[in-house]
Amino acid sequence: MKNKNAIRKIIFSFLLKIFIWTAIVVTLILVLINLFNNMDFQWLFEFSPSVYYSMRGAFYYVSHSLGCYGIILGIWLIGTSIILYFYLRKVFNYYIETISKEALNISNKDVKTIELPNELENIQATFNILKLDYEKEELNAKDNEQRKNDLIVYLAHDLKTPLTSLIGYLSLLNEIKDMPKKQREKYLKIVLDKSYRLEDLINELFDITRFNAEKIVLKKETIDLNLMLDQIVDDFYPILNENNKKVVTNYEKKITIYGDSNRLARVFNNLLKNAIYYSSDSKINVDMKQKNNIVYITISNKVKNVNNEDLQKMFEKFYRLDNSRTSKTGGSGIGLAIAKEIIELHKGKISSKLDNDSISFNVELPLN
Numbered sequence: 314m315k316n317k318n319a320i321r322k323i324i325f326s327f328l329l330k331i332f333i334w335t336a337i338v339v340t341l342i343l344v345l346i347n348l349f350n351n352m353d354f355q356w357l358f359e360f361s362p363s364v365y366y367s368m369r370g371a372f373y374y375v376s377h378s379l380g381c382y383g384i385i386l387g388i389w390l391i392g393t394s395i396i397l398y399f400y401l402r403k404v405f406n407y408y409i410e411t412i413s414k415e416a417l418n419i420s421n422k423d424v425k426t427i428e429l430p431n432e433l434e435n436i437q438a439t440f441n442i443l444k445l446d447y448e449k450e451e452l453n454a455k456d457n458e459q460r461k462n463d464l465i466v467y468l469a470h471d472l473k474t475p476l477t478s479l480i481g482y483l484s485l486l487n488e489i490k491d492m493p494k495k496q497r498e499k500y501l502k503i504v505l506d507k508s509y510r511l512e513d514l515i516n517e518l519f520d521i522t523r524f525n526a527e528k529i530v531l532k533k534e535t536i537d538l539n540l541m542l543d544q545i546v547d548d549f550y551p552i553l554n555e556n557n558k559k560v561v562t563n564y565e566k567k568i569t570i571y572g573d574s575n576r577l578a579r580v581f582n583n584l585l586k587n588a589i590y591y592s593s594d595s596k597i598n599v600d601m602k603q604k605n606n607i608v609y610i611t612i613s614n615k616v617k618n619v620n621n622e623d624l625q626k627m628f629e630k631f632y633r634l635d636n637s638r639t640s641k642t643g644g645s646g647i648g649l650a651i652a653k654e655i656i657e658l659h660k661g662k663i664s665s666k667l668d669n670d671s672i673s674f675n676v677e678l679p680l681n
Contacts, residue, residue, distance in 0.1 A: 327400045331393060338389045412436060419444045453629070472514050475507040482507075529651075531573040531658055538568045538608065542599060545581050549589060558595045560585070565602040571681045576655045580663075583648040584612045584674050593617045593670070606680045613673035624667050628653045 411429060418424040419440060427444060429437040482500045486492065492500075546560045553559060588597045594615035601610045628649050656663040661678040 327396070330396055330400075334392050334396060335389060338392060408433065415440060419447055422448075456629075472511065475511045475514070478507045479504055479511065529576065529654060529658060531576060533572055534574060536570050536572055536574045536577065538570055538601065538610075539564050541574065541578060542581060542601065542610075545578060545585060546599070548582075549585060552589055556589060558589060558592060558597060560597045560599055563598065563600045568601060568603050568608055569680075570608060570678055572659050572678065573655075577659070577678075580652040580655050580676070581610070581612075583652050584676075587648070588612055588614045588674075591616055591619075603680075608678045608680065610676040610678070611673050612676075613671055615670050616672045617670065619667060619672060621667060624665050624672075627665055628663070 408430070412433065415427045415429060415437075418427055427437055427440040429440070482504050486497065486500055486504075542562065542564075546562065549560070585597070585599075592614035597612070597614045599610070599612050601608065603609070653663050656676060656678070659678055661676065663674065663676050666673050666675065
């Protein structure tokens, strides 16, 4: 409303000045014409007869050739053009100042919506979209920061558990020199398991601290995707065997692509690890096919307690599907976010889909 009133005032002021200018021009011209017609200007004749006759001739020519109305119109147009120029500049300055001022409100929390004059409704719509995006990004940033802080607190707490166990069992092994072999082997296995868990937790801390600071740079080479996926599946054999699960692969043909083997291996390693830990069934499917110049890889499994809200947040930084941390499923929540970044750097796409009690992660990669 404030913007509308300002424009109305400018327009009203412009029209008023045009009206006043028109009245002045008409009055002045009529007065001058009357003076020239009714006064003989004898003093000018006495001063210089040649000047007197020249002026009378010029006036006669102008008044009879152009006419009275022509003179008025010409002078009026010149003055109106000058007034119009200054008011147009004033209007443009007003619009520019308004846009500049409202642009600052994009990041102003106290301003709910940005309002501009009707003539700038397209810019107003764009500003409001930018404001919503800014607020959304700010909320996401705060949410991510809170998640990161929570995870660091959880990880710091979790580090104590395997560390305490390590110290306890190593102390026993050190103190009891004649410990039975069977019991010693049992304690050594526990120490080894706790050491692996400690390593995982430390790696998670490194991942969290590196995620924002590290810029991923690809080192591309020719990759045998079939071989890569088979090797990753083989690496998970101990965990699969421990959890009574298996991976079933289905490849249409041998496929090679040009990409960063280490980065892509990390993507599929993360997707398979999540499938193993969160699968509610013993079977995990890995399917791969090629259509034109795109490779489609799908990793799917059965799940429980997963909804569409979880699906939308899975690729956000520090989001964990399982909020309770356990020794097996406690992750940093950045695996999928990193996977998405790596796939997009390869000019590909990654998405997730929920179908009843099955979840699938779909990766699309160009061959080159």
